[in-house]
Amino acid sequence: MNGSLPVAAQVDLRRQPVEDVLKRVEEALHVRLDRQALVRKRRSLGGRTERGTWVRVERRGFERIGSQGWNGTEAAAVLHGIAMPEWYQGVAWREPGAPVMWRADELELMPSPPVAQGALVLEAPDLPDAWWEALNASLDALADQRTPRLATPDTVTITQEQVTRTLGEVFPGITDTRIERWVPAHADLTWANVMGPEFSLIDWEDWGMAPRGLDAATLWGNALAVPALADRVRQERSADLESRDGRLMALFFLSKVVGPHAYDEDPLLTPARKETERLLTELQR
Structure with a gap:
């Protein structure tokens, strides 16, 4: 910009x-x-x-x-x-x-409505196994493609400098914030942008190259108020979320929840603090 x-x-x-x-x-x-x-x-x-x-x-x-x-x-x-x-x-x-x-x-016009009306979910949606299979197939196919576009989550271009600055401000104990792999990402993978029970992914205005795991971390983070759903996302997208880049992207998401703008009424706050401790421990091993 x-x-x-x-x-x-x-x-x-x-x-x-x-x-x-x-x-x-x-x-x-x-x-x-x-x-x-x-x-x-x-x-x-x-x-x-x-x-x-x-x-x-x-x-x-x-x-x-x-x-x-x-x-x-x-x-x-x-x-x-x-x-x-x-x-x-x-x-x-x-x-x-x-x-x-x-x-x-x-x-x-897609046949199914959005899984949620907002970015996060507060109740477990009834999603068939075919939904998860289509999610995985779509995200894997997206990551295998190439584009000169840069992702703009929240309309801001994501860069190594932005990731380093954001994580450094909220989690100063992380000294190595280097992203190893950049892949095409949707960049706004919230529960309002996935349809169900028949899976499809809408609102592509901000897609482009981003750190591996950005999409998985966004979907996972917005499911933390429903532990079983968050666990399912983590299980289905384990290759992304258990990579170093994926852990950094999970903390990148969590920084917006537990950082300086945290508020006590946020349904994500308590599980986000717990997940933050886990991820910081894993990254320091």
Whole structure:
């Protein structure tokens, strides 16, 4: 990111009027969106169309758009071996008078809903063995591919320097934070972005090269409030999570839970502290 870029004013699309945006998307993509089923998040919108597809709309400030652009959803269309929506078309435009870009993508509508409405889960979902098999096949296929893109989890480009700085601030006892292997990652593998009971993986806007284990650690960390589910993720993705890179990525996730912004009401906090102790011990062996 270029630090000299103007910073866009923060807007919460859950509260802002969006009808003008929706009309522009409909005209550009030649679709009609179902207003009654519209999904509104802080910086994105999603909705069904009359032709049985899904449209995702996102607002992003210039300061969150790096040199590679932000067409991750479109760029992911070249990936293979992954259970994910097919990409059909997209449109992007600049917000007049503001350092802000809008983007809308029309995609295949997947048959199952998200496993959770938010990033984490508080109750164990009923996921068949076929779901876990498809998850493993998709993540393994993703890791075997190559891309010049860099992953941008939370819209921030992940780098060795960022990993070292983040871990050093929260876990100063870790002196070796060097990542050995970088692989393509989804970079936002939360329970809101995996569908079930039929597995598929949505929201590809931030995918790219990342430390091995980032995806597994994100899914695992967001399951810590349901110990049996977290254990299943750890079991299924053991090759990633038990590697040194995977342990560092697990701590990278946990740093956001147990670090300076920790709060007592967080359902992840108690299990996260326990897992932090385990991982620090393992890394010091």
